[in-house]
Amino acid sequence: MYLHLHPDRTHHCRICERCILRMDHHCPWISNCVGHHNYKFFLLLLFYAIACLCFVLGGMARRLVYAFRPIVRILNIHL
Secondary structure, eight states: OOOOOOOTTEEEETTTTEEEETOOEEETTTTEEEOTTTHHHHHHHHHHHHHHHHHHHHHHHHHHHHHHHHHHHHHTOOO
16 A cells, blocks of 8 residues: 655646645746745746836837837828
């Protein structure tokens, strides 16, 4: 008879083939499970990715308006 003992609040990941404490999900972006030990780092990854996206789009906003101005004039759309 096989007896499997593991700590409370652990879940087995089928992809990683190991038990994760307080597992949230398996993230394909970091190729790892998000759980108790790396949840903070995963949230920081998301925050910095969104901050970088906002910074890049904010810097490109004026250029995008000038780039799409001829298309807007052709379609007779007034902004």
